[in-house]
Amino acid sequence: MAMHQPQPDLPPPVAERGALKWLRENLFSTWYNSVLTIVVGYWLLSTLIPLIDWAFISAVFNGDGPEACAPGAACWVFVQQRLGFFIYGFYPDELWWRPNLVFALFALAVVPQFLPIAAAIRKWLAIFGLTGLPVAAYFLIAGGHFGLESVDTSRWGGLMLTLILAYVGIIAALPIGTLLALGRRSEMPIIRGICVVFIEFWRAVPLITILFMASVMLPLFLPEGVTFDKLLRALVGITLFQSAYMAEVVRGGLQAIPKGQYEAAEALGLGYWRRMRLIILPQALKIVIPGIANTIISLFKDTTLVLIIGLFDLLGAVKSTLSDPAWDNVMAEGYLFVAFCFWVFCFGMSRYSHRLEKNLDTGHRS
Incomplete structure (x- = not known):
């Protein structure tokens, strides 16, 4: 007598898995959530599309000065032209390699903390970042020692x-x-x-x-x-x-x-x-x-x-540059650049704290 062979399980319905399930549970769970989702979606589209067009599609990224800017579009030429001042301030151009070296050491100490590498390597790089990096940064940026110009x-x-x-x-x-x-x-x-x-x-x-x-x-x-x-x-x-x-x-x-x-x-x-x-x-x-x-x-x-x-x-450097009459129409671009820089660093610190909290979690939370 032939034994009964069980049939393989059928996959769950499309509406109960993947993106459709997430949309149904989070955005369209009730009629008022559905209405709110549609209204907010319409507002975002009507706002984001012109913003994306202004900031990226119609924007001017390269040029020799304010005359390269186009009306009704972002002029990122301003950031391109003054990027050195935004990063280094009045630090001498010929000595930019010194803060650049400090930035590289900073990245060496910080970036591996986000990567899945050996814990011992991350530990020693973190110790270097807390002890050796400030000392190296002082001697490199301030100068006056080891033949470096002050x-x-x-x-x-x-x-x-x-x-x-x-x-x-x-x-x-x-x-x-x-x-x-x-x-x-x-x-x-x-x-x-x-x-x-x-x-x-x-x-x-x-x-x-x-x-x-x-x-x-x-x-x-x-x-x-x-x-x-x-x-x-x-x-x-x-x-x-x-x-x-x-x-x-x-x-x-x-x-x-x-x-x-x-x-x-x-x-x-x-x-x-x-x-x-x-x-x-x-x-x-x-x-x-x-x-x-x-x-x-x-x-x-x-x-x-x-x-x-x-x-x-950073904010002071951008603000002082905006006082130049030649760039009196790029205030939004300048402050957006500052906001983006601060967001990158703050978001990175926030994500690292979440990662650290997760790695150190030992199940003591109630």
């Missing part, structure tokens, strides 16, 4: 200055903020009081006021003949300001750790700093990765405020 910080600008302000602020604010968070939770009243006063003071003052005080008011209180570089004053102000916010983010992570973890660490006979370094801080920092990423992105965008103290970061 370049005053007043000539630094553009995207290069934006990255310097953000990078130094990021790698300095996290450890300082962590120490402040530990100090605020300390059982020693004096240490706790100092940290509370520091955090609350810097969080209560706008960054624009701090930059103004560092640039204009601080030199008035220094002894005669004593001065500090304007960029250094801005870096110190930005770092201290962001450290206060970072401290509160880290403190939230410390408070989220169950009390049993502290008691278990004490039961092992570990000292305070070893308990923090080996058991408590790794868990706390993992919990607050989204908050740390948010603070870092906020810091990156706040670097544009240095324009008020005469430092020409």
Whole structure:
């Protein structure tokens, strides 16, 4: 007697798989969702099509000057002509190879963090990015050592200055903020009081006021003949300001750790700093990765405020160029270029934080 042979399973209906299923569940699940989808779709098409035509199809990308621009179309010639100034500011043209080398080292330290390569390689490149890269960048960009021509910080600008302000602020604010968070939770009243006063003071003052005080008011209180570089004053102000916010983010992570973890660490006979370094801080920092990423992105965008103290970061470089009467019709193109640059870096930091959060997830979320 022949045995019954089961037939292969039939594939699910077309409407229950792939793009059609996603559209039905997310955009056309109910009649009012369907109406809203159609209305929003119509608005997007009526808006995006003219925008794409203005920005890409009819746009002018190459030319020798403003006369190459066409009415009713984007003039990216402006960005092409001033790209060097937007990236390097007033840095001497013949020395651009030095910041370019720093950009290459920065890419070497950062890009592999997004790639599926050996964890040990990513670890050592990250360590280089946090320790060796700032030192190499200082000697290369500032010069004055190893036979390199010195370049005053007043000539630094553009995207290069934006990255310097953000990078130094990021790698300095996290450890300082962590120490402040530990100090605020300390059982020693004096240490706790100092940290509370520091955090609350810097969080209560706008960054624009701090930059103004560092640039204009601080030199008035220094002894005669004593001065500090304007960029250094801005870096110190930005770092201290962001450290206060970072401290509160880290403190939230410390408070989220169950009390049993502290008691278990004490039961092992570990000292305070070893308990923090080996058991408590790794868990706390993992919990607050989204908050740390948010603070870092906020810091990156706040670097544009240095324009008020005469430092020409990326936004300042573009804004100063737009004052040229020859380019009085390309304001939108200039600000779109700035927005795109900031979006690229902020989106990259956001995606990396998501990747890091996913890789470090150990299933402790409820």
